[in-house]
Amino acid sequence: MAEEKKHNKLTTASGRVYVENENSKTVGPKGPILLEDYILHEKMAHFNRERIPERVVHAKGSGAYGTFTVTNDITQYTKAKLFNKVGKKTRIFARFSTVGGEKGSADTERDPRGFAIKFYTEDGNWDLVGNNTPVFFVKDPKKFGDFIHTQKRDPYTNCKSATMMWDFWSLNPESLHQVLILMSDRGTPDGYRHMDGFGSHTFSMINAKNERVYVKYHFKTAQGIKNFTDEEAAQMKAKDMDYAQRDLLESIDQGNYPKWNLKIQVMTVEQSKKVDFNPFDLTKVWPHAEFPLIDVGVMELHQNPDNYFQDVEQAAFAPAHVVDGLGYSPDKMLQGRLLSYPDAHRYRLGANYEQIPVNRCPYAVNNYQRDGAMRIDGNGGRQPNYWPNSFDDIKVDESYREPSEQLEDTIADWYDRNSKIGDNDHYSQPRALFRDVMTQEEQDNTIKNVINAMSGISGPKRDEIVNRQLCHWFRMDEEFGSRVAGGLGVDVNSVMESMGFSH
Numbered sequence: 443m444a445e446e447k448k449h450n451k452l453t454t455a456s457g458r459v460y461v462e463n464e465n466s467k468t469v470g471p472k473g474p475i476l477l478e479d480y481i482l483h484e485k486m487a488h489f490n491r492e493r494i495p496e497r498v499v500h501a502k503g504s505g506a507y508g509t510f511t512v513t514n515d516i517t518q519y520t521k522a523k524l525f526n527k528v529g530k531k532t533r534i535f536a537r538f539s540t541v542g543g544e545k546g547s548a549d550t551e552r553d554p555r556g557f558a559i560k561f562y563t564e565d566g567n568w569d570l571v572g573n574n575t576p577v578f579f580v581k582d583p584k585k586f587g588d589f590i591h592t593q594k595r596d597p598y599t600n601c602k603s604a605t606m607m608w609d610f611w612s613l614n615p616e617s618l619h620q621v622l623i624l625m626s627d628r629g630t631p632d633g634y635r636h637m638d639g640f641g642s643h644t645f646s647m648i649n650a651k652n653e654r655v656y657v658k659y660h661f662k663t664a665q666g667i668k669n670f671t672d673e674e675a676a677q678m679k680a681k682d683m684d685y686a687q688r689d690l691l692e693s694i695d696q697g698n699y700p701k702w703n704l705k706i707q708v709m710t711v712e713q714s715k716k717v718d719f720n721p722f723d724l725t726k727v728w729p730h731a732e733f734p735l736i737d738v739g740v741m742e743l744h745q746n747p748d749n750y751f752q753d754v755e756q757a758a759f760a761p762a763h764v765v766d767g768l769g770y771s772p773d774k775m776l777q778g779r780l781l782s783y784p785d786a787h788r789y790r791l792g793a794n795y796e797q798i799p800v801n802r803c804p805y806a807v808n809n810y811q812r813d814g815a816m817r818i819d820g821n822g823g824r825q826p827n828y829w830p831n832s833f834d835d836i837k838v839d840e841s842y843r844e845p846s847e848q849l850e851d852t853i854a855d856w857y858d859r860n861s862k863i864g865d866n867d868h869y870s871q872p873r874a875l876f877r878d879v880m881t882q883e884e885q886d887n888t889i890k891n892v893i894n895a896m897s898g899i900s901g902p903k904r905d906e907i908v909n910r911q912l913c914h915w916f917r918m919d920e921e922f923g924s925r926v927a928g929g930l931g932v933d934v935n936s937v938m939e940s941m942g943f944s945h
């Protein structure tokens with residue numbers, strides 16, 4: 443398409459220049475309004491559609507872009523490319539949030555704070571979607587929805603309810619660790635810059651030798667921990683509902699870039715079997731004396747998004763998004779979250795939410811997902827939309843295969859569905875159907891139908907596709923194969939030779 447000429451005149455969404463942006467077209471100066479003033483309709487209709495569903499939790503938040511820089515070599519634990527060299531920088535986007543309040547709620551509520559980071563790595567986007575606390579209220583994802591209901595509004599009064607909260611907590615002693623942290627002054631941090639962040643769950647790291655260790659992520663604020671007391675938080679709520687948003691935005695605008703030091707705790711798989719607590723239980727921490735913090739790098743935020751809705755409201759973080767060298771763990775809560783977040787994103791932002799600039803991987807994205815509402819990335823153009831195929835050059839790179847995971851007394855892995863004897867016999871049953879069940883007439887018709895259907899194969903790969911399919915027919919039944927080949931005008935002998943059959 444030719445380079446469009448830009449101008450700065452007022453236009454409709456379709457680019458029509460128009461003049462009247464304040465007066466509707468009316469029958470005489472007193473009205474009524476004419477239906478033909480579609481510009482009025484367009485303005486009103488788009489306005490009606492401005493809101494998208496707010497996040498079901500963590501609705502109120504603030505975000506910024508920045509960089510993560512490696513300061514210490516951890517390649518003995520992970521082959522993840524973002525950690526492969528001291529000094530390496532990776533662009534990131536971070537979003538901090540409260541949990542229970544709506545999009546318009548106060549930043550200073552007593553609540554955990556979300557601490558979500560998207561790393562735009564060359565091997566895809568890695569999302570670490572944590573909180574400012576190392577533990578959580580429940581240890582099974584089945585309990586999450588019930589728990590969150592108690593943090594939201596009472597169905598009758600439509601008000602927050604201490605009764606619901608303490609009813610739930612008193613019935614669920616596994617919450618106590620997190621409740622204690624929440625009730626301390628860490629439950630009311632002074633903005634987002636003065637709090638630590640945690641991946642909270644146990645995750646995996648996998649090194650170049652495909653050895654797995656388990657890790658916990660800790661982000662230590664370089665600004666120092668600062669909290670409000672209960673009274674200070676209440677006063678700030680009365681004064682500025684958006685205290686944390688303003689604080690982060692202004693600090694970055696003023697060039698006072700907040701930083702966090704990333705550290706990890708590491709546990710070997712052997713140790714994970716021996717420790718006297720469940721290392722995959724999200725209500726427990728790992729003792730620092732036994733599993734000391736190891737330096738990794740520093741995260742700095744230095745760029746406010748130009749448009750809040752575009753980048754912060756539409757940001758979508760998913761714990762499922764890991765990259766080569768990083769992995770999950772058996773933590774049940776993590777397992778539940780792997781499914782829940784992309785599901786929430788499809789509902790909140792639509793099936794193609796990964797194409798929104800803040801969510802888009804700036805490196806390669808190659809797959810066979812197509813179509814859906816708001817598909818705007820070229821949709822694969824003329825390339826095939828299925829796999830495997832004989833046309834494109836999208837490759838599977840086996841060096842990215844994640845190693846199997848020894849769990850309890852069995853192994854979790856991607857087992858080849860055709861690897862066992864019998865599983866890979868695709869010919870005996872069709873052979874029996876053709877030879878022993880079909881009548882002569884059914885056999886003849888089937889062969890004729892196959893010839894007709896395969897005659898439709900065209901294009902530069904015709905012979906390759908025809909011969910590959912003939913192979914299968916021959917393996918099923920030689921006569922079937924010969925007759926189909928004859929019907930398609932294929933030289934049977936040369937096909938048989940290419941298949942390794944000899945007459």
Ligand code: HEM
Pocket residue numbers: 496497498499500503537538539555556557558571572573578582583584586640641642643757758759775778779782783786787790
């Ligand atoms: C089974 C347990 C959990 C479930 C089912 C769950 C579900 C959700 C859902 C549906 C969202 C909204 C996502 C969106 O619309 O973009 C969300 C947001 C979030 N959750 Fe969870 N959550 C769980 C536990 C946790 C835990 C344990 C943490 C922290 C360790 C956490 C941290 C966050 C954060 C930080 C956000 C906001 C992300 C952002 O800034 O966009 N969640 N969660």
